[in-house]
Amino acid sequence: MRPCIFSTRHGIAPLTRPIVALAASFLMLTATTASSSSSSSAEAAVCDAPDDIFLNPFNSRSAHHRPIGSGADYAGANDATTQSWLRARGSWRVNSNNGWGRNVFQVTYTDPKTMVTWNGDFSGKGLPKELRVTPGASNGRVNDSVIIVVQPSGVADEFYRWWPNESGPTAAIRRRWQANNLGHGSSAWDLVGVSAGGQAGLFGLLRGFEINTPGHRIEHVFAMAIPPTLLSAAGEFQWPATGVDGCVQQRGCTSGTIPYGALFALPPVEKGGPDPATLGLSEAGLRLAETLRDYGTYVQDKGSNLTLPADQDISPSLIPTLNRDLNIVQPYLRMVTNNTKDQDASGGGSPRAPNCAYDAR
Numbered sequence: 001m002r003p004c005i006f007s008t009r010h011g012i013a014p015l016t017r018p019i020v021a022l023a024a025s026f027l028m029l030t031a032t033t034a035s036s037s038s039s040s041s042a043e044a045a046v047c048d049a050p051d052d053i054f055l056n057p058f059n060s061r062s063a064h065h066r067p068i069g070s071g072a073d074y075a076g077a078n079d080a081t082t083q084s085w086l087r088a089r090g091s092w093r094v095n096s097n098n099g100w101g102r103n104v105f106q107v108t109y110t111d112p113k114t115m116v117t118w119n120g121d122f123s124g125k126g127l128p129k130e131l132r133v134t135p136g137a138s139n140g141r142v143n144d145s146v147i148i149v150v151q152p153s154g155v156a157d158e159f160y161r162w163w164p165n166e167s168g169p170t171a172a173i174r175r176r177w178q179a180n181n182l183g184h185g186s187s188a189w190d191l192v193g194v195s196a197g198g199q200a201g202l203f204g205l206l207r208g209f210e211i212n213t214p215g216h217r218i219e220h221v222f223a224m225a226i227p228p229t230l231l232s233a234a235g236e237f238q239w240p241a242t243g244v245d246g247c248v249q250q251r252g253c254t255s256g257t258i259p260y261g262a263l264f265a266l267p268p269v270e271k272g273g274p275d276p277a278t279l280g281l282s283e284a285g286l287r288l289a290e291t292l293r294d295y296g297t298y299v300q301d302k303g304s305n306l307t308l309p310a311d312q313d314i315s316p317s318l319i320p321t322l323n324r325d326l327n328i329v330q331p332y333l334r335m336v337t338n339n340t341k342d343q344d345a346s347g348g349g350s351p352r353a354p355n356c357a358y359d360a361r
Contacts, residue, residue, distance in 0.1 A: 047356035048210075048217045053154050054106050055209060056220075057202045058183040060357035063240040063346075064203050064220050067295055067355060072347025074267045074334040081335040084230045084256035085264065091227075091305035092326040094206065094319050097312035099140030100303070102201045104148045104311045107132045119170035121161055126174030131157060138164045139312070146194060148201040154179040158201045160194035180358070185242035186341075196248070197241030197260040197300045199223065204298055208313025211284055211322070218291040219356035221263075225303030230256040237261050239341040240298065247302055258299055263336040263346055265296035266329060274332055284318060285325025292329060294353035296336060296346060306330070 049056045058064045075082050095101040114133040118124035132151065139145045139162060147162045156179050161172035177183070177192050183200040184192055191198035204223025210216050228247055231254040237244050241261030247253040248260070266289060267273030276289035297308070308326065338347050345351040354360070 047219055047354055047360075049219045049356035051358050053179040053358055054104075054150050055207065056356070056358055057156075057179040058200075058357060059180055060355050060360040062182045062184065062203075062357065063298070064183050065355045065357040065360065066221070066343070067345050067351040067353040068265050068293070068336065069343065069345025069347040069349040069351055071338070071345075071349030072265065072271075072336050073338045074265070074271060074273075075337050076334075079335070079337075080257040081262065084258050085333065085335070086331060087229055087256070088227060088306040089331055090327050092330050093305065093307055093323045094310050094314060094326070095307045096206075096208075096310040096314035096316075096319060097139070099142035099145050100307065101139070101310050101312065101314075102146045102148060102205055103137070103139040104150065104202065104205070104207075105134035105137045107134055107149055107151050109152060111135065114168065116159065116162075116169050116171055116174065119161060119163065119172055121172035123173060126157075126176065127171060129157070129174055133169070136164075137169075138162070146201055150179060156200070156202070158193050184240040188237075188242055190242045192242075195223075195300045196243070196245035196302055197237065197298070198243040199240060199298075199300055203240075204300060204309070206308060206310035206314065208311055208315070211287070211310075212313070212315045212318065214283055216287070218287055219295070219353065220291075221295045222291065222297035222308055223300040224264075224297050225301035225307045225309065226256075226258065226299055227305055228254045228256070228302055230258050230306075231299075231302060232257055232259045241300070245302055254302075258335070260299050262299045263296045263339045264292075264299070264333045265336050265346075266293040266333055268293060268352070276329070279328050281325045281328060282321045284322060285328070288322065288325060289329045292333060297333075 111132045113130055115130045118127040133149055137147055139147050141163055145162050148158045150156045156177050158175050159171040163170050173194050177200050183203040185198050193200035204221050210218045233255050235248045236259035238259050238261040244260050269275050336347050
């Protein structure tokens with residue numbers, strides 16, 4: 001574990017109008033000692049997230065690392081977004097190594113250079129491309145297969161509809177981004193990754209090393225795909241999403257009220273939410289619930305049901321338990337209605353948890 005920034009300020013009011021010099025000296029010494037003690041004891045929160053941009057990507061200004069704030073406002077039970085959200089009850093599941101998750105590969109300088117060609121689908125943006133690829137890199141053979149190849153330099157190449165073939169791999173789209181940057185765009189149609197919302201593939205991704213390890217805190221947001229019946233019928237999107245997919249742009253394809261980029265979170269007890277410890281969750285499920293409370297989850301993609309994307313390293317035996325626990329928590333989540341781009345904590349106020357980015361020191 002390592003120290004991480006947690007926004008807390010300590011101050012000592014200046015001593016004014018001392019009655020006598022001795023009293024003043026004593027009080028100032030006391031104040032100095034208290035200030036020193038306070039600074040050292042709350043110097044920083046402790047993070048479980050590693051100091052490694054492959055395992056812990058994106059910088060401290062990224063929405064990926066931003067905690068929920070004490071000023072967060074949550075949509076009410078009768079809000080249109082809540083009504084849309086509750087249509088998905090019982091359908092949340094983890095996608096890992098099944099073609100609909102996101103498989104991630106850390107390349108070495110000894111990995112062979114491979115030519116990736118365009119398969120003829122979509123735009124072929126970024127293709128063909130020769131680059132180093134981990135031998136055997138794959139993610140099934142479904143239309144939405146995504147793999148992310150991270151070079152030793154931290155440059156990442158993200159491929160959509162990646163299919164291995166005897167003659168070499170093909171893909172429909174390639175986008176390149178830096179693992180030490182934001183992981184999302186800053187303005188409309190500034191697309192970084194291949195997701196519908198434009199975020200990079202590692203943004204909000206559940207990683208095996210986090211969830212498989214008992215007691216390991218998950219200190220970043222999640223991403224999710226939601227059904228078209230939940231997505232905004234008006235084709236809306238908001239930061240940190242910077243775009244939408246073709247379905248949202250087609251009249252009648254979506255019929256809900258939730259925009260791409262919407263942040264959903266589990267309200268804390270003081271704002272009407274449940275205590276996760278009382279929900280009968282597994283150890284791993286409790287950690288998921290705490291992350292949903294302290295960081296939340298962003299709408300990033302469209303899917304046939306409600307899904308949480310993960311890398312290929314999630315323990316297969318754990319997935320049924322995680323699916324069960326997610327569906328216990330899901331009805332309690334609400335959209336954070338005052339989440340905006342320039343906040344230090346989502347919704348404003350004091351952060352509920354630390355920002356554990358690699359550069360948050």
